[in-house]
Structure formats: structure tokens, C-alpha cells
Amino acid sequence: xxxxxxxxxxxxxxxxxxxxxxxxxxxxxxxxxxxxxxxxxxxxxxxxxxxxxxxxxxxxxxxxxxxxxxxxxxxxxxxxxxxxxxxxxxxxxxxxxxxxxxxxxxxxxxxxxxxxxxxxxxxxxxxxx
Numbered sequence: 001x002x003x004x005x006x007x008x009x010x011x012x013x014x015x016x017x018x019x020x021x022x023x024x025x026x027x028x029x030x031x032x033x034x035x036x037x038x039x040x041x042x043x044x045x046x047x048x049x050x051x052x053x054x055x056x057x058x059x060x061x062x063x064x065x066x067x068x069x070x071x072x073x074x075x076x077x078x079x080x081x082x083x084x085x086x087x088x089x090x091x092x093x094x095x096x097x098x099x100x101x102x103x104x105x106x107x108x109x110x111x112x113x114x115x116x117x118x119x120x121x122x123x124x125x126x127x128x129x
Contacts, residue, residue, distance in 0.1 A: 009104060014053050015051070026091045055106075
């Protein structure tokens with residue numbers, strides 16, 4: 001495993017009522033490393049208001065490094081249109097069901113723009129078939 005010490009990941013969709021302290025408590029229990037910054041950004045998912053939560057870690061533990069490798073592998077699989085098992089962080093149970101957040105590696109604006117351009121080209125070539 002490479003010597004990675006920092007990681008930024010994103011919770012794709014969380015309830016708008018989710019407090020930052022709750023997110024920090026859940027992640028502290030996972031022992032991923034030092035969570036030094038949390039950005040909670042209003043978003044929409046399936047026409048519902050939600051939060052997109054960006055999580056920034058440094059001084060990753062072995063758990064954090066392992067999670068990073070899994071997220072990175074998923075990111076590569078997604079880019080290559082291969083199947084992958086999404087990473088879910090279970091944050092509580094309600095009525096016997098796990099409630100979880102889907103997490104992904106966070107992308108910089110430049111990476112996001114490149115990915116969108118690539119997806120647009122793929123879509124256009126699919127239409128022209």
C-alpha cells in the first residue's frame with residue numbers, strides 16, 4: 001500500500017438536519033485519521049434537498065489508508081465503466097434497518113470538469129452508434 005497520509009472524501013447525500021458534530025462522532029469511531037475539516041454543502045438528490053458533506057483527513061491510520069485504497073479502486077472502476085461495490089458507512093440503525101451514507105473520493109473542480117467532459121464524449125459516441 002502506498003504511503004498516503006491525506007484523503008478527502010464526500011458523503012454524496014445526507015439529511016439537511018445532519019449536525020456536523022454527529023458526522024464527526026461517527027467518523028471518530030471508525031478511526032480513519034485526523035478529521036481536520038468538514039464542509040457541508042446544500043445539494044439536491046432525486047429532487048430532494050440534502051447535504052453533500054466533504055470530509056478532509058490527514059495523518060491517516062491503517063483504517064484510513066485501507067478506506068482510501070477502496071475508494072480509489074472504486075473511482076477507477078467508475079471511470080472505466082466497470083462494476084464496483086459502493087462504500088457505505090453505517091451511522092445508525094432504525095427499526096432494525098441500517099442507515100448509511102454512500103462515500104466516494106472527493107474530486108477537485110478540475111477533476112470533476114475533466115470527468116464531465118469525458119462522460120459527455122462517451123454519451124455522444126453512444127448516441128452516434
